[in-house]
Amino acid sequence: MKNLGFVLALCLPLIVKGQAGADDGDQALIGLTNAVAIAEEFLKARTLEAEMDTEKGRIVYKVELVHAGRLYKLTIDGQNGKILRAATPWFSGIWNGLFAGNRLKMAETLKPAAPTLAAFETQTGGKVQRLDLDIEDGHAYYDVRVTTATGTAEVELDALTGERVDDQAGN
Numbered sequence: 553m554k555n556l557g558f559v560l561a562l563c564l565p566l567i568v569k570g571q572a573g574a575d576d577g578d579q580a581l582i583g584l585t586n587a588v589a590i591a592e593e594f595l596k597a598r599t600l601e602a603e604m605d606t607e608k609g610r611i612v613y614k615v616e617l618v619h620a621g622r623l624y625k626l627t628i629d630g631q632n633g634k635i636l637r638a639a640t641p642w643f644s645g646i647w648n649g650l651f652a653g654n655r656l657k658m659a660e661t662l663k664p665a666a667p668t669l670a671a672f673e674t675q676t677g678g679k680v681q682r683l684d685l686d687i688e689d690g691h692a693y694y695d696v697r698v699t700t701a702t703g704t705a706e707v708e709l710d711a712l713t714g715e716r717v718d719d720q721a722g723n
Contacts, residue, residue, distance in 0.1 A: 580631075584680045585673055587613030587628045589666035594626065594635060595619050599665040600655070602683040604630065612636065618656045655687050662692060668714040669696070672707075676700055685711065693717060 581604075582590075588602050597619035605614050611630030616623065627637040662685075669680050678700035686693045692711035697704060708717040 581611055582613075582628075582630060582633045584613055584683065585666060585669040586633060587630075588615055588669060588683065589664075590628055590633050590635070591615040591617055591626045592664045592666055594638075595624055597624060598659045598662050599683065600659055600685045602665075604681065618659045621656060621660070623656065655685065658687055658692050659685055662711050665694065665711075668694070668709065668711070671714055672696070672698070672709060672716075 584602055584604060588599050591597070591602075592599060595617055597617035599615060599617050600623075601614075601616040603614055605612050607627070613628045613630055615626045615628065617626065618624070622640055625637075625639050625641060626635055628634070629636055665683065665685075669683065672678075673680060676698060678698040680696055680698050681704070682695075682697040684695040686695055694709040694711050696707045696709055698707055709715065710717050
């Protein structure tokens, strides 16, 4: 009987580790909306773009934000929500001055995108897959790709009100 206890004491950590390793691949993703919330809170910034990607076989969320006129890019682990990387692209000053200055200025006047996305997910029962801030005729819109039980749609949301402006069903 002593030997059985000894064998269990040796094998139990290996069995538990094996089960944990099997579950690691099945761990749920945090979702793009949560990644945007993490990024906005971390930098006290406003989101310009967000998308899911893979790096070295790992699911990540890449979020571009603006704070105090500067562009930031955050990479967030898709499973645990940890910020893996935060960077300011070296070319951002040139790019912003030439092409994106108005977009960045307007983005900073908006409220955080995460609550708007969360409300939209609740309303549709879907999951946001991509977000892109567009400025048209001086008005801010989020171009959003959302996946629901019935398929995928490209939707335009008013960035000030969160109201749906336009949508086109897709697959």
